[in-house]
Amino acid sequence: METAHKRPNYILIWVYLAVLTALELGLAFELPISKNVKLALLLFLAIWKALLVGLYFMHLKFERWNLRILAIVPIPLALILIAAGMSEHIW
């Protein structure tokens, strides 16, 4: 089968990841922003990076839908568990 199909520019994604990591590091130092904002930003960046890896390196972006479902199905379950565990402390 032909292999001259277009494929994501892996180097570009690598640059993305490096930059985002750098940003995260910047956030790690004492900054004039509230703890929660910082937390939110860090999580946002982490998820962004995770998505890049998942979508391009693991080609989820190019897989059929039912394989994508398979890949994300456990995540809500894990979140339910965490949410329940945390709810112990907010009542």
Added chain:
Amino acid sequence: MAWWLPAQASTFAGSIDKGFLAILIITGITFVLVEVGLIVFVIRYRARPGRKAHYTHGSTPAEVIWTAIPAVTMVILGIASNGLWVKIKGRSSVPAGAYTIGVHAKQFEWWFTYPGPDGKLGRVKQSLIDKTSNPTGLDPDDPASKDDIVVRNQLHVPTGHPVVLYLSAEDVIHSFYVPQFRVRQDAVPGLEIRVWFEATVPGNYELGCSMLCGMGHYKMRAQVFAHTQADFDTWAADRAAKAKGEGTS
């Protein structure tokens, strides 16, 4: 009767038993439906020569019916039970002015702390706990703890007056359980859990630990004395007097 629900001796024992019976009726009907149905089918449709089964892949109306009925029943049951649940265990369910008692569980005994005349329980610190001199870790620096009465394996409660227990556990999880009061609550290390009840019938009951807590779990038993308010006051009074005498018992 020993093989049925124990006597009711608290305000919500009655409603819990009602819930139990309601479910017993719902499930009882279902039970009869299913089991009798099975028996009838087994007899009626047993294989007989020359007979062929009725060829069908099902019936949507029938399935809708026997999906909908349980669904509705369950939702109603859920709503009904939740009302009671909130009354008993809800965050703000503890009646105002309830008589406070501290309950400290450890392998394999129960320690009860009564507030004494000032009606206030003293502060307790795990760090202060000492097997012989200070079993519950009462903090002597806290004025409220001065007149507190600490009793081993004997729970005294007034009837007709709500009681709120502050459950704490020293080592592992234990569980506070008085069948006649229909009250059960785990005592969890690291948590202070409030549980309340109001005894109605004076008498002697048994408090059992209902959470496996080690090899002595089976004998982690305490006596419960439900007094009339008057008797309770006299008991508390002479306990307080004694306490003045020789500190904690």
Added chain:
Amino acid sequence: MTTVAAASHTAHAHHDDRSFIKKYIFSTDHKIIGIQFLFLSLFFLLVGGFLAMQIRWQLGFPGKPMPGGSLLPETMAPGGVILPEYYIQLVTMHGTFMVFFAIMLLLVGVYANFLIPLKIGAHDMAFPRINMASFWSAFAAGGVMLASMYVPEGAARAGWTMYAPLSAREDLSGAALGQQLWSVSIILFGLSSVLGSLNYITTVINNRAPGMTWFRMPLSIWALFITAILGLLAVPVLAGAAIMLLFEQVLGTHFFDPAAGGQVLLWQHLFWFFGHPEVYILILPAMGIASDLIANGSRKPIFGYHSMVFAICGIAFLGWIVWGHHMFVSGMNPTLGSSFMVSTLLIAVPSAIKVFNWMGTMWRGNLRFHVPMLHGVGFVAMFTIGGLSGIFMAATPVDMFIHDTYFIVAHIHYVLFGGSLFAIFGAIVYWFPKMFGRMMNEGWGKVHFWLTMLFYNMTFFPMHNLGMAGHMRRLYDPNIYDFLKPLQPLNTFISISAFLLFGSQIIFFVNFWWSMFKGKKAPLNPWEDNGLEWTLPSPAPHGNWETPPTVYRGPYEFSVPGMSEDYLPQTKKLPTDREPAMTPAHGH
């Protein structure tokens, strides 16, 4: 794949030149692995049974020397009198063996392995070597668990639920090595069941024969498939928890240690987040198998096949959001309790669909009461009781009273013995010919069924009353409590019934071994069933089919009007049947 694989397998099937070791010990053949699992799990079922007998002796005749008990070491039963610390080990190991190593292995180990390829028309599992690894790690796990009973200070003793901190602190539980071995064994077990699950899921998705569309799969396969998903996602959580517990025991970590900020309830959340899906792992395959047995016994298509499938999925889904019903009085956030109650109650709905559809299947059928059918019907009757008792416990206020009493124990055994185990007995008899080429004895099979049914109810039904009277679980000697003294006669009655129950299992034991060697040779299709597995000789050759069979219809086409026999195999091509598309998995 088809052609290639088929060719290579034909070679196998014809002259099977594998050495004995490769063929029967380190085999990669799903059928052999299934049989290995069968022996392993039945062994553990027996062990669990023996432990139960000792439990019952202590409860029925507290403090009396147990017959043969003097064989036990002083640390367990001096002079044959069971010690409290030994009693809680008995209870813990009984629960552990029965849940993890008997029922779970019997259903997910034996029948997922044996049935999936045979019933979907595959040559073998997708990953035969991983399959073998799964068996041997389960074997290792079982070995470790068994060994833990023979270490000096005895086995784990915190109940099969292993609540921390009791399980984490040897100074409080009195057992160090025993507790650690439990954790190790469970970690190994977790590995085994993940390897198994990913194999089953891949196989069902990818390796179905032409024409075997999703909605032509037998309900047993549907159930095993969904169960595999539950196992895949739930067991790793248990493994993670067991790892933390092990670290707590050997590295002195503080996950569950409140003194250092750890949380005691964390263990319960982790355990039950696994634990409730686990109990559905223990029942769904039984439900699937029962569906097959009942349809065959009724000579009638399953009533509402599609809704049966959706009910399985519904139960599996709800199973993820109900775990808190084990923690109503644990000090958990009561608002959380309310939501867990509602989700739990809702499980009655898909279960209702299943129970009533089984009855619908029998309705106007032509019921043949061969032994598997008996067990199938017994399953429905008994599981219903167990399920209904679950409703009491699901209602939070009532559970506050009956939690951790024998009411729960009754529930456990009605769903697990009356449910799972009855279906398993049926399955063993039903597929015995496929496994060993011989039939199990019919007459003795019926005797075993009826005696078991009788003594089983005599044993476990009164436990409801014990629970209602307030009899706590895991209680070495109820007579400590005055209010439990009047229950002693009932306890003694239960114990005697339990001994008789165990006794009647001997019939099965003998029948099993006798039939394996002396039973009458099995005809090609002994139960006149439609399943693909019956198109093969018994026992089926390595690689099953030379070329995969073609499937023309669902598995439950019994008593089709206008047909001479009352069954219509899935592979039988009628003039009206079209050849299936080669990629059935996309819709049907």
Added chain:
Amino acid sequence: MTQAMADAMRPPFPAERGLDVYNKKLGMWIFLASEVMFFGALIGSYVILRFGAAGDWAKPGVVLNIKITAFNTFLLICSSVSMVKAYAAIQDGYPDKLRFWLLMTILGGACFVGIQVFEYIHLVEHGFVPSGVREGSELAEMVAAGSLPAATMGLYGSTFFTMTGFHGFHVTCGVLSMLYLYVTKALPGKYTAQDFAGIEVVGLYWHFVDLVWIILFTIVYLV
């Protein structure tokens, strides 16, 4: 686009029924699903414990060395890229390029593990252990001095070593399996543009491990 791409992304094996994804790859994805739950349990416990902890957590950088770990993170990301390069190489039919990139990946992973071991030794020397803080160690003094929260150091140690330890274990497994493929298949040149399942599957695993680290690095080292 998706379908075309999907086919392009799938090595041209004899197509199997079902998901139109060959068994090995499907199996790996399913396995990864279980891994999500496994790490979900460990990470979830960390989140729950930290959320419920009395008193605050040690500040980032006080106990752990962020710089070296940041470098480690970068290393892992690079090894992910080299992995995907190896995959692309063989997909285009260049076994020699495959060998190079795969070797790079293995080296990257090995360095990561090495650095992590070094980090562990370092931490233990300073008194940071799974049970919290070792008596009489440097960190013990800091706790005494109040520059570290005494209340939560126990949890910190427990969760840190469990999470990073198991991640490290996964990396090690990845390195070993890649080494195995390198020696047994890549070197003999068994992989071709027609058959490179092993590379794609081990790649998926490797990227997942990288992905987990991205999360861990953020919530353990930076938050």
